[in-house]
Amino acid sequence: MSRPDDICYIAPTDPDRVDDVERQLLGACLWSDQHDTSGFDEAAEVVAPDDFGVHAHRVVFRAMLELRATNAPVNAVTIFGRLRATGAASELGPEPGVWIGDTVTLQGSDLNARYYANQVREASRKRRLKRAIAEMSAVAARSPRPAADVLADCEQILFDAGDVDGAGTQCSASALVSEALDHIDRVASGLEPGGLPTGYADLDAITGGLVPGEVTVLAARPSTGKTALALGIATNATRGGAPALFVSLEMGRRSIMQRILSMRSGVRLDPIKRGTLNSDQAGRVDAAARAFAKEPFFLEEATPMSAARLAAIVRRGVRRHGLKLVVVDYLQLMEPEDTKAPKVHQIGLLSRRLKELARSCAVPIVVLAQLNRACEDRPDGKPRLSDLRDSGEIEQDADVCILLSRQRGQQDANDVWLIDADVAKSRNGATGEVTLAYRRPVVRFENAAVGC
Numbered sequence: 001m002s003r004p005d006d007i008c009y010i011a012p013t014d015p016d017r018v019d020d021v022e023r024q025l026l027g028a029c030l031w032s033d034q035h036d037t038s039g040f041d042e043a044a045e046v047v048a049p050d051d052f053g054v055h056a057h058r059v060v061f062r063a064m065l066e067l068r069a070t071n072a073p074v075n076a077v078t079i080f081g082r083l084r085a086t087g088a089a090s091e092l093g094p095e096p097g098v099w100i101g102d103t104v105t106l107q108g109s110d111l112n113a114r115y116y117a118n119q120v121r122e123a124s125r126k127r128r129l130k131r132a133i134a135e136m137s138a139v140a141a142r143s144p145r146p147a148a149d150v151l152a153d154c155e156q157i158l159f160d161a162g163d164v165d166g167a168g169t170q171c172s173a174s175a176l177v178s179e180a181l182d183h184i185d186r187v188a189s190g191l192e193p194g195g196l197p198t199g200y201a202d203l204d205a206i207t208g209g210l211v212p213g214e215v216t217v218l219a220a221r222p223s224t225g226k227t228a229l230a231l232g233i234a235t236n237a238t239r240g241g242a243p244a245l246f247v248s249l250e251m252g253r254r255s256i257m258q259r260i261l262s263m264r265s266g267v268r269l270d271p272i273k274r275g276t277l278n279s280d281q282a283g284r285v286d287a288a289a290r291a292f293a294k295e296p297f298f299l300e301e302a303t304p305m306s307a308a309r310l311a312a313i314v315r316r317g318v319r320r321h322g323l324k325l326v327v328v329d330y331l332q333l334m335e336p337e338d339t340k341a342p343k344v345h346q347i348g349l350l351s352r353r354l355k356e357l358a359r360s361c362a363v364p365i366v367v368l369a370q371l372n373r374a375c376e377d378r379p380d381g382k383p384r385l386s387d388l389r390d391s392g393e394i395e396q397d398a399d400v401c402i403l404l405s406r407q408r409g410q411q412d413a414n415d416v417w418l419i420d421a422d423v424a425k426s427r428n429g430a431t432g433e434v435t436l437a438y439r440r441p442v443v444r445f446e447n448a449a450v451g452c
Contacts, residue, residue, distance in 0.1 A: 018123040022057040025116035027106035029064060030076055039113030040064065040074055046117035051124035059083070059091045060100075076100045132161035148302065152309035159315065159360075196325055196364055199236025201447055202434035206423045207400055210325060210364035214427075215355050215397060217331075219369040219388055220404035221376065225419060226368050227251070227329055228443045229404065229436070231259060233366060234327045235297065242324035243296035245317050247310065249333040253301050259443045264288035268441040296321060304335035307353035318361050328354070330368035331394065348393035355397045369394055371403070381408055385424050401425035407435075415441050418448065 025047075029040040049062040063082045067074050080100050083089040089096040136154040143150045195209020210216060210233075220226040227250070234244045248256055262269040265288035267281045277285060298321065300313055310328070317323040328334070331354075336346035358365040375383035383403040388394045395401060400423065407418045417438045423431050435448040 018053050018120060019057075021116055021119050021123070022052050022054055023103055024106050025113065025120055026057060026060055026064075027103045028113040028116060029061075030074065030079065030100075030104045040068070042114040043117040044068070046114060047121050047124070051121055053123060053127060056091050056093075056099075059088050060103075063088070076104050128161045132157050149306065149309060152306065152312040155312040155315065156308045159311070196237055196242060197240070198233045199239075200232075200421075200434075200436060200445065203402075203421055203423075203436070206430050206432045206434065207402075207426060208429055210366065211399070211428070212324075212362045212364055213359045214364055214399035215358050216364065216366045216400040216402065217369050217388070217394055217398040218366055218402050218404070219371050219383070219394075221371050221373075221383070224404050224406055225417070225438045225440075225443075225445065226404055228259065228263075228438065229419075229421075229445045230327050230329055230366060230368055231256070231443075232263065232445045234325060235260060235263070235292070235295070237325045238295040238297040241296070243298070243317075243321045244325040244327065245298045245300060245314065245323050247300045247305065247313075247326065247328045249301075249303055249305055250329055251301075253299055256299060256301075260292060261285050261288055262442045263444040264292055266442055266444075269443055270441070298323075303333075305333075306335040307350055307357075310334070311353070311357050314357060314361055314363070318363065323361075323363055326358075326363055326365045328365065328367045330370065332370050344393075351394045351397040375405065381405055382420075382422070395425065398425060399427040400429075415439065419445070 025043060029043050031039070044065065047061070049058045049065070052058040052061060060079065060083070063079055063086070064074050067078055067082055072078055080089065080097055083092070083096060092099040135157050139153055139157070140150055143153070145153075195204070195207065195211045197204050197209050198207075207216075218226055218230060231246065234246045237244045246256070251259075258269060258272050261267070262272050265281075265284040267277065267284050271277050271281060272285065298317060302309070314323065314326055317326075331350060332347065334350050336350065339346075341349075354365055354367055369388055371383050371387040374387050375381060383405050385395045385401060385403070387403075388401075403422045403424050405420050405422070407420060410417055417440060419436045419438045420433055421436055422433045425431065437446045437448045438444075439446060
């Protein structure tokens with residue numbers, strides 16, 4: 001944007017010294033309202049009071065916003081009256097009226113309001129970055145925690161410093177409609193994927209797949225196959241070329257890989273674990289291993305795993321590998337932020353952190369969770385959302401909740417169990433129940449028609 005030659009502009013080379021730029025912005029805003037133009041409104045879309053480095057400037061801009069909120073005019077007279085009424089006029093010095101008048105005369109146009117606002121906003125971001133660097137240095141110097149945890153904390157501090165949005169996040173109805181219709185057209189034409197398929201057709205028919213920014217809770221009682229289903233979802237994604245991160249807090253990498261090789265090769269898990277493969281089985285496992293090695297699958301098994309550490313790992317994965325899916329096995333094994341808080345509060349906070357992570361990174365997160373014993377006492381054995389162990393906030397934060405239960409009347413020794421997957425909650429879609437076949441010797445879930 002061009003600037004009139006008669007305006008003295010001082011570039012904010014030092015983010016801590018932007019006094020002149022901030023005051024020129026205030027002058028443009030005051031000039032704007034006097035002449036019925038949009039300069040103030042444009043500035044208010046870009047900056048907030050806390051973006052000003054000079055306290056007096058923050059006071060004046062906050063007063064402008066308060067006047068605008070009441071539909072009062074914003075000019076030298078109304079600003080002076082507002083500051084005097086609130087007792088803040090003295091913040092401008094011994095002669096606040098003169099200060100305001102001088103500020104107005106700095107500008108002969110409002111054309112530069114957005115330009116100056118962007119400069120003030122940029123300086124504000126740099127100040128936050130400097131504070132974040134100082135805070136990270138202090139954390140690194142004082143924290144007794146392991147280096148990996150300190151690194152996660154520092155990454156969170158840096159992420160927070162760059163994640164503070166000013167005004168200007170609003171969007172008009174026309175823009176929203178245009179974006180929504182364009183997304184529908186792109187999905188319909190195959191130019192943009194909808195939800196990431198789980199690989200289980202009946203399940204996808206209800207949920208529409210795994211949507212970026214959403215959290216899907218996969219819950220069950222122990223030994224129902226939730227880890228096997230989660231691994232199936234993750235490896236189905238990577239088979240299709242979508243990078244996936246599997247965070248295992250219960251099993252080590254050897255156990256995870258043995259399960260994947262059994263699942264992919266169709267060779268029973270027991271001889272893989274025991275190393276008693278015959279030549280045919282060895283050939284099938286080798287072929288499965290070679291194929292899987294080319295897929296974008298990433299495993300994280302570090303413990304303890306706090307929400308901050310997980311966030312750091314996921315953000316790095318998104319930057320480096322373009323992650324399209326994160327699976328966490330499982331929620332109740334994550335390290336709480338406050339170990340002294342009641343368990344219900346610990347799990348509730350972890351649940352909220354996962355939701356924030358999914359939205360900020362725009363990836364779907366599948367998180368496994370335990371159910372309590374209440375479902376075992378019911379005649380039909382069917383779990384309910386209220387059975388989610390330790391916190392009702394898991395249900396509240398989740399976009400989709402899938403409850404797994406083994407159909408009654410099946411023998412424990414059966415190679416194939418029929419597992420009901422109840423989509424008990426779907427914030428943006430349908431609910432319903434599907435049946436999956438759990439082929440236990442190869443720890444693989446299949447669509448029921450295939451498994452049976």
